[in-house]
Amino acid sequence: xxxxxxxxxxxxxxxxxQVMATLLAEFDxxxxxxxxxxxxxxxxxxxxxxxxDGHVRLWDVRKPEEPSFLADxxxxxxxxxxxxxxxxxxxxLLASASADGTVAIxxxxxSGPGDWEIVHQESLERHGVVRALAWAPAEHGTALACAxxxxxxxxxxxxGADLSGxxxxxxxxxxxxxxxxxxxxxxxxWAPPPVVSDRPLDMSGARLATSGxxxxxxxxxxxxxxxxxxxxxxxxxxxxxxxPCLLAAAAVPSKESTAVRDVAWNSWDGIADMxxxxxxxxVIIWTKAGAADGGSKGGDWxxxxxxxxxxxxxxxxxxxxxxxxxxxxxxxEQRTALLKQRVNGEWDIMDVTVIEN
Numbered sequence: 001x002x003x004x005x006x007x008x009x010x011x012x013x014x015x016x017x018q019v020m021a022t023l024l025a026e027f028d029x030x031x032x033x034x035x036x037x038x039x040x041x042x043x044x045x046x047x048x049x050x051x052x053d054g055h056v057r058l059w060d061v062r063k064p065e066e067p068s069f070l071a072d073x074x075x076x077x078x079x080x081x082x083x084x085x086x087x088x089x090x091x092x093l094l095a096s097a098s099a100d101g102t103v104a105i106x107x108x109x110x111s112g113p114g115d116w117e118i119v120h121q122e123s124l125e126r127h128g129v130v131r132a133l134a135w136a137p138a139e140h141g142t143a144l145a146c147a148x149x150x151x152x153x154x155x156x157x158x159x160g161a162d163l164s165g166x167x168x169x170x171x172x173x174x175x176x177x178x179x180x181x182x183x184x185x186x187x188x189x190w191a192p193p194p195v196v197s198d199r200p201l202d203m204s205g206a207r208l209a210t211s212g213x214x215x216x217x218x219x220x221x222x223x224x225x226x227x228x229x230x231x232x233x234x235x236x237x238x239x240x241x242x243x244p245c246l247l248a249a250a251a252v253p254s255k256e257s258t259a260v261r262d263v264a265w266n267s268w269d270g271i272a273d274m275x276x277x278x279x280x281x282x283v284i285i286w287t288k289a290g291a292a293d294g295g296s297k298g299g300d301w302x303x304x305x306x307x308x309x310x311x312x313x314x315x316x317x318x319x320x321x322x323x324x325x326x327x328x329x330x331x332x333e334q335r336t337a338l339l340k341q342r343v344n345g346e347w348d349i350m351d352v353t354v355i356e357n
């Protein structure tokens with residue numbers, strides 16, 4: 001997590017009503033601006049930090065107590081809002097979303113771990129600031145989705161290589177933009193792949209969830225029209241059903257609205273699709289019962305549960321197994337909590353306490 005231009009690395013261990021996080025290292029990233037995002041790769045070995053100074057910096061954290069600098073990626077002309085590592089099956093790729101209206105896809109060179117180059121740069125200036133991005137599951141190929149300030153979502157897909165140039169290889173990328181929100185789009189995520197397959201699915205069965213100032217939207221890829229169609233969703237939010245005393249805050253919460261800061265798609269559990277969204281001081285759990293394979297058919301999406309944390313909620317992220325949600329929240333001080341669903345459907349809230357190593 002980042003505060004100012006500093007970054008810390010933590011390891012979590014679960015307790016009954018509390019989660020202890022050990023602070024392994026806190027170091028100066030040498031960024032000249034606020035850190036907007038930091039992401040570990042799939043193996044937990046490389047950390048990418050994105051800053052308001054327009055740079056992405058990479059760090060070797062295989063020894064988390066002694067992070068070492070790897071590379072400075074300076075391909076943007078304005079603040080970098082988010083970074084995302086591609087699934088390992090696609091190779092060593094990192095995408096960055098910037099306020100300059102571009103998305104850069106970085107690839108590591110064979111010459112060494114500190115040598116990187118831009119393999120593709122998508123220009124989306126006409127849509128304003130690029131707020132967020134997310135890679136598709138590897139089953140859908142090399143593809144990512146981007147959320148922009150004017151409410152549009154753009155999918156960028158690698159379509160292969162052109163070898164007609166002799167020694168030089170030209171990579172072919174295709175992009176498609178569609179209006180998703182009436183105001184700014186704030187985040188985007190992909191559904192888990194519809195089936196387990198050892199062959200590429202292309203966009204077959206692909207689904208997206210997006211958030212913006214006007215709520216959340218869910219989309220599925222229509223193979224015949226080759227467009228993204230909206231899935232029916234009831235935007236009515238439930239009353240506060242679970243307010244944790246453990247996390248009661250003295251700070252005055254911000255005014256509730258339909259604006260959603262983040263959305264995350266949970267793995268298919270064999271019963272219903274599930275999303276989590278960050279809205280105001282609450283986490284909203286959305287569900288959709290329907291097709292046995294977790295596809296786009298079935299009933300409407302509905303907001304099932306609201307959990308209020310007492311302070312502004314910024315980011316939500318599902319654990320890969322079980323209905324466990326990591327939540328970043330707070331106003332003057334950033335805090336972390338884990339939400340875990342019980343068998344009866346209720347949610348336990350565990351505060352994360354940071355202790356020195």
